[in-house]
Amino acid sequence: MKIIVSVKQVPVRDSLLRINGEGTWLDESDLSYEMNEPDAYALEEALQLKEKLGGEVVVICAGPQRVSQTIREALAKGADRAIHVQAEDLGPRDALTTAALLAAVLKAELPDMILTGLQSDDLGYGQTGVILAELLGYAHATIVMEVEPQGNTIRVKRELEDGWFQNVILPLPAVLTVQSGIKKLRYATLMGIKKAKTKEVKTVSASDLVPDTAPSALMERIYLPAHAKHTQILSGDPKDVARQLVEKLRFEARVL
Amino acid sequence: MSVLVVLEQHGGKWNRMAFEAAAAGKMIAESLGVPLQAVVLGSAIDGLANDAARYEFRKVFATDNPLLARYTPDGYTAALEQLIRAHQPRLIVFPHSYQVRDYAPKLSTRFRKAFISDVVGVKTENDQAVFVRQLFQGKLSADVRANGNPQFASVQAGAFRAMEPGDGQAQIERFAVKLDSAQIRSQPEEPFREAQRSVDLTAADVIVSVGRGIKEKDNLPVVEALAGVLGAELAASRPICDNGWLPMERQVGSSGQTVSPRIYFAIGISGAIQHLVGMKGSKTVVAINKDENAPIFETADYGAVGDLFEIVPALVEEIKKSKA
Ligand SMILES: Cc1cc2nc3c(=O)[nH]c(=O)nc-3n(C[C@H](O)[C@H](O)[C@H](O)COP(=O)(O)OP(=O)(O)OC[C@H]3O[C@@H](n4cnc5c(N)ncnc54)[C@H](O)[C@@H]3O)c2cc1C
Numbered sequence: 001m002k003i004i005v006s007v008k009q010v011p012v013r014d015s016l017l018r019i020n021g022e023g024t025w026l027d028e029s030d031l032s033y034e035m036n037e038p039d040a041y042a043l044e045e046a047l048q049l050k051e052k053l054g055g056e057v058v059v060i061c062a063g064p065q066r067v068s069q070t071i072r073e074a075l076a077k078g079a080d081r082a083i084h085v086q087a088e089d090l091g092p093r094d095a096l097t098t099a100a101l102l103a104a105v106l107k108a109e110l111p112d113m114i115l116t117g118l119q120s121d122d123l124g125y126g127q128t129g130v131i132l133a134e135l136l137g138y139a140h141a142t143i144v145m146e147v148e149p150q151g152n153t154i155r156v157k158r159e160l161e162d163g164w165f166q167n168v169i170l171p172l173p174a175v176l177t178v179q180s181g182i183k184k185l186r187y188a189t190l191m192g193i194k195k196a197k198t199k200e201v202k203t204v205s206a207s208d209l210v211p212d213t214a215p216s217a218l219m220e221r222i223y224l225p226a227h228a229k230h231t232q233i234l235s236g237d238p239k240d241v242a243r244q245l246v247e248k249l250r251f252e253a254r255v256l
Numbered sequence: 257m258s259v260l261v262v263l264e265q266h267g268g269k270w271n272r273m274a275f276e277a278a279a280a281g282k283m284i285a286e287s288l289g290v291p292l293q294a295v296v297l298g299s300a301i302d303g304l305a306n307d308a309a310r311y312e313f314r315k316v317f318a319t320d321n322p323l324l325a326r327y328t329p330d331g332y333t334a335a336l337e338q339l340i341r342a343h344q345p346r347l348i349v350f351p352h353s354y355q356v357r358d359y360a361p362k363l364s365t366r367f368r369k370a371f372i373s374d375v376v377g378v379k380t381e382n383d384q385a386v387f388v389r390q391l392f393q394g395k396l397s398a399d400v401r402a403n404g405n406p407q408f409a410s411v412q413a414g415a416f417r418a419m420e421p422g423d424g425q426a427q428i429e430r431f432a433v434k435l436d437s438a439q440i441r442s443q444p445e446e447p448f449r450e451a452q453r454s455v456d457l458t459a460a461d462v463i464v465s466v467g468r469g470i471k472e473k474d475n476l477p478v479v480e481a482l483a484g485v486l487g488a489e490l491a492a493s494r495p496i497c498d499n500g501w502l503p504m505e506r507q508v509g510s511s512g513q514t515v516s517p518r519i520y521f522a523i524g525i526s527g528a529i530q531h532l533v534g535m536k537g538s539k540t541v542v543a544i545n546k547d548e549n550a551p552i553f554e555t556a557d558y559g560a561v562g563d564l565f566e567i568v569p570a571l572v573e574e575i576k577k578s579k580a
């Protein structure tokens with residue numbers, strides 16, 4: 001089984017987000033980055049499938065030079081090799097543009113399965129996997145909670161709304177977008193970290209790729225959302241805040 | 257050059273977000289001065305089409321085909337592609353449901369167009385729609401403009417007030433699609449629910465809900481103490497359950513339970529939309545978060561900005577005192 005996992009690097013959770021001078025994207029100068037969380041789960045699922053069935057796990061990541069750190073992390077956890085699509089300007093791009101770059105590389109790989117995260121924590125499109133499937137002509141399933149290989153097909157458990165689930169059988173090759181929590185995450189071992197240094201990372205420059213699509217949506221401006229609701233914000237030292245809160249809950253909201 | 261709304265249904269019942277998307281579509285159609293249309297897909301959908309005709313659509317397309325009886329991304333994409341090519345709407349509006357997430361990006365890619373997902377607002381400028389969507393799980397907003405037609409956009413749950421039925425008499429037009437079972441690659445089985453839950457958060461009067469701000473499983477006693485003095489049920493955001501720190505059945509949100517207690521404490525929870533949809537119906541919401549810009553404060557009635565590890569124990573003491 002040859003499995004591709006797409007992994008994105010995103011700003012560390014709870015980063016202080018500062019908008020750039022033009023108001024078009026973030027000021028990236030003092031941000032730190034990490035692996036998009038759902039992608040860690042996609043990688044985990046791929047590694048466990050490989051452990052069961054044999055084969056290869058290949059990681060693909062598009063972004064600037066800094067993403068090589070995230071790629072190394074994936075290799076240290078057990079991916080066999082990686083492809084780095086070098087692109088400087090992906091920050092605010094639409095999902096179609098990014099997916100088209102990934103597809104242009106992946107069409108030569110002929111995997112059995114592509115696993116993506118469900119959604120990126122920064123742009124939050126939740127689309128890249130579905131678009132990849134369409135561009136490559138593969139079947140797909142989204143919000144996947146379980147994967148059960150059955151020869152030339154796979155049976156996956158999808159999450160639906162309101163506590164419902166559904167099993168779906170798909171022919172291979174297929175793209176799955178993986179929901180967080182699918183398996184327990186592993187940590188990289190010291191041995192893994194050492195081994196990662198010897199693994200192949202192929203670099204492809206986005207400018208050498210010929211994706212079959214042009215950007216069709218432009219993020220014109222980003223800004224802090226306007227506050228619509230008049231939340232009563234309580235401040236002071238913790239004791240004081242607690243005292244005010246209890247008072248409000250008792251006498252104003254009358255819920256205590 | 258219309259605005260076309262895709263009305264989502266499951267087994268003959270509307271998805272509750274369908275008419276929120278319709279409301280968004282109506283607003284855009286009016287400001288662009290173009291007609292508003294809707295489409296219903298499925299098998300044996302006359303009843304639904306008639307029901308849709310009561311709303312303020314100029315026209316309702318009924319796309320009835322046995323191969324659409326069960327949702328599949330291949331079937332829905334092929335059907336809507338044919339409708340869009342034949343009738344050329346300039347904008348197609350969807351609810352941002354799990355089903356739409358599953359096929360709308362595929363459909364828009366057929367047209368080599370971006371799909372502007374999870375929109376919370378729309379403005380029109382120079383006869384063009386500008387869509388507002390959230391980034392970083394609601395911490396930032398972005399204005400997005402699509403170029404060329406058709407355009408594709410989905411509307412976030414709760415962002416628009418649902419359209420009410422009127423005495424409208426929309427014209428119903430049957431749109432026959434050509435589908436072949438060989439085109440449909442996935443075989444969906446019957447949807448199911450997991451075994452009965454042992455906790456019913458929906459009946460809880462007071463809920464103390466904990467998020468990733470708690471940092472480690474070993475810190476859970478901090479919030480358990482609060483739940484204890486309040487006689488509250490303990491609940492959580494998704495990452496807490498993903499990590500196995502609390503059982504899945506205590507998860508609140510779009511993939512967990514939908515609760516409406518008298519009072520909901522959101523502690524170290526940022527307020528992502530998938531969490532909010534599960535607790536917005538609470539009567540009083542108290543948020544405790546160290547980030548004053550956390551989106552949860554938009555939903556809270558009372559907000560305490562600060563470290564939960566200091567505020568929650570102090571709160572426990574105060575409540576004990578007030579009860580004494
Ligand atoms: C299809 C789909 C379905 C989903 N379903 C659900 C669902 O059903 N339920 C759900 O909850 N999520 C769901 N999610 C995930 C959701 O998008 C968010 O990722 C999740 O709700 C975030 O959880 P959180 O707020 O606990 O964590 P975070 O977003 O990481 O927020 C942690 C918060 O804690 C605060 N904090 C940190 N330290 C402290 C401290 N010491 N004191 C006070 N505050 C502190 C931070 O400021 C931050 O605001 C779903 C996502 C998708 C894509």
Ligand SMILES: Nc1ncnc2c1ncn2[C@@H]1O[C@H](COP(=O)(O)O)[C@@H](O)[C@H]1O
Nearest residue numbers: 006007062116117119120125126127128
């Ligand atoms: N630049 C990227 N490089 C590699 N994978 C990506 C990239 N952007 C998105 N993805 C993948 O697509 C998933 C969904 O992202 P999105 O559609 O932006 O929400 C992510 O979880 C990743 O698996």
